[in-house]
Amino acid sequence: MKKIFILFLILTLGFILRFWHLGDNPPSLDWDEASLGYNAYSILKTGADEYGNFLPLSIRSFGDYKPPLYTYLTIPPVSLWGLNEYSTRFASALLGFFTLIVGYFLVRILLNLYSAKIPLLFTLFFAISPWHIQFSRIAFESNISLFFVSLGICLFLYASKRPKLYIASFIMLGLSLYTYHSPRLIVPLLIVFLTLLYRRHILPNKKWFVVGIICFILLILPVLKELRGSTGARFSSVSSLTPESLSESINLIKIDKENGDRLGMLTHNRRLIYAREILGGYLDHFNFDFLFLNGDPPARHHANGMGMMYLWDFIFVAIGGIVVLRVRNAGMKVMVIWLVLSPLASALTTGTPHAVRALLMLLPLVYFSTIGFNFVYTRYKKLTRVAVFFLLINFYYYLNLYWIHSPVESSSDWQYGYKQVVSEVAKRESEFDKIIVTYRYDQPYIFFLYYNLIDPSWYQKNWGTGEIPRSNRSFGKFEFRNIDWQKDSYLKNVLFVGTGDEIPSDIPNEQVLHFLDGSVAFRVVAR
Incomplete structure (x- = not known):
């Protein structure tokens, strides 16, 4: 009973960290979040994405052809609460929270109930993980991929006791292929290694295992078809093997x-x-600076001044890794193999290390940290007090960075200001023949679709035909392109929305919108 109460408290903490002010922090939707939200809204209203593709198996979006499951999971919250920041991020926060529960049961079966304390400790460390909190609070597909992969592996391990769970396991692993690109390489490899590790449990129950494999194959066939087309082209665009x-x-x-x-x-x-190239990209994901000091370059992936994990995690991950490698059982090998395979997909792309593409490595890293902490606790209890004190200081430092400093310092990275711009333009739209919006910050059109709740059936007919460059897109009165003030200032009856660099600061009656740090985000000028 005491164990259940402690688990309840840990899960409550994890729930609060993922849902508290979910629509307000991060301070704005970025373009990918807005795209996922609007395409969910479009499918809800018309059954097709923004381009008119009926029930698509990949979301074309900005030409990156996102796997579709996050978009479909966002349809129910959008239908309940409307199209807004909270509904767009809800699926990520909810499945992020559910991943904590899956993680608890996963560690229990890995340890074969060896200790009731370690699964609780793991769940606590996972609940306060900066990496997981960050991605559970934003509409990024990789976060739900971690849930489906974790659940699939967890069910696979429990299937040794209840063989029918092989079917559910392979369905979850198959669905993970529709969440994000990384599992499409990693999950088949995981299945091979899990089969080899647990072959003694599989052979007596091969009927259920084979049925599960058939389910997985049926789910993977549409993905293979997509990979031969536009989705494969997306991989080519980010591949380091060019x-x-x-x-x-x-x-x-x-x-x-x-x-x-x-x-x-x-x-x-x-x-x-x-x-x-591949080896260098792979090893980048085990870089000390990436994991424990500064994270990867995009500020949207972590709190400013923080790595993907806490600094104290370094010591315990190292100790836990040594302990795990010394213990020779299938459960421990699962986590080692999981960690080794997780960065592979990201290693094949440019811009390594990449926190989004390598998110699957988080769960085994937290597991190693838990094993390391438990090792120190059981052998050096006096040191544990120091470790706990350092942990609490590090946790407070992270919360301060995440809630106080990062929203201000990183607001430009989150494309802050578009919501305000859309609102201001809407008030004045009827006064002008044309509205020109800068493309300097990328993908501006999606924010006008999103915040104006543009009717998807109208947009599907009016976005244009063929491969119109996003940097020169237009619909209705709106034209999205970079602004050349020397030429464009001669246009008449036009409302300009430009950056501080594109539009001079001495224009009469101009309206200035700022990022949260006080710097100029947009200048709105009428001609």
């Missing part, structure tokens, strides 16, 4: 040929260049 990365190899081989250096021609070939 011809551009071979330019160095080509130049070096040319020099080697001129010098007759056969060994050089061997070591400078494209396969080794690609291998170096």
Whole structure:
């Protein structure tokens, strides 16, 4: 009973950290969140996405062809509460909270009920994880992918006692392929390793296992079709394995040929260049600076001044990793394999390390941290008090950064100001023949669709035809492009929405909108 009460308190803390002021912090929707929300609204109203694709298996969005499940999961909250920040982020927060519960039961089965304390400690560490809180409070598909992958693995492990759970396990793992791109590489590999590790449990119950595999295959077939088309093109656009990365190899081989250096021609070939790119990208995700000090470059991925995990996690992850590697059982091997595989998809892309693409590595890292803390607690109880004190200080420091400083310092990264701009333009729209909105901050059109609740059936007919560049898109009175003030200032009866760099500060009657740090976000000028 005491254990249940403690779990309830931990889950309550996790719920509060994920839902408290969910629509207000982060301070604004970014363009991806607005796209997911509007496409959910569009499917709710018309059955098709913003481009008129009926019940799509990938969301075209900005040409990045997002997997569709987050959009479909957002339809119920949008239908209940309307299209707003809270409803758009609700699915991520809810499944982020459910991941805590899944994590608790996952650790219990991994340890085979060895200790009631460790699953509770794991759930606490997971509940206060900066990485998980960050992504549970924003509409990013990777967060729900962590839920489906974790649930699938958890059910797989429990299936050794209740074989029918193999079906549910493979359905969850199959659905994870519709959440985000990373599981499409990692999940099939996980299934192979889980099958090898638990083959003794599978063989007596192979009927249910085979049925589960059939369910997984049926779910993966539409994904394979998508990968051959537009979704595959998206991977090519972010892949690090591009011809551009071979330019160095080509130049070096040319020099080697001129010098007759056969060994050089061997070591400078494209396969080794690609291998170096992949290995470098992979190891970037275990970088101390990324994990524990500063995170990755996008400010939307973490609180300013914080890594993806707490600084104290470094010590316990290291100790826990050593402990896990010394214990030879299938449960421990699951977490090692999970961690080793998780950064693979991200390693194949540019911009490593990448907190979104590598989010699946979070759960095993928290597990190692938990095992490390428990090891210190059981052998050096006096040190535990110091560790707990440091933990509390680090936790307070994170909360202060997340709630007080980051919204102000990172408001521009969150595209803050579009909601205010849309509201101001709506008041004056009828006065002008045309409204020109800068493209300097990227994807401005989606915010006007989102906050104006533009009728999706109208937009599907009026967005244009063919591959119109997003940087030169228009619909109705709106034209979205960069502003050249020397040329555009001669236009008449036009309302301009530009940046502080595009529009001079000495224009009469101009309206200035600011980011939360006081810098200029937009200038609104009538001509």
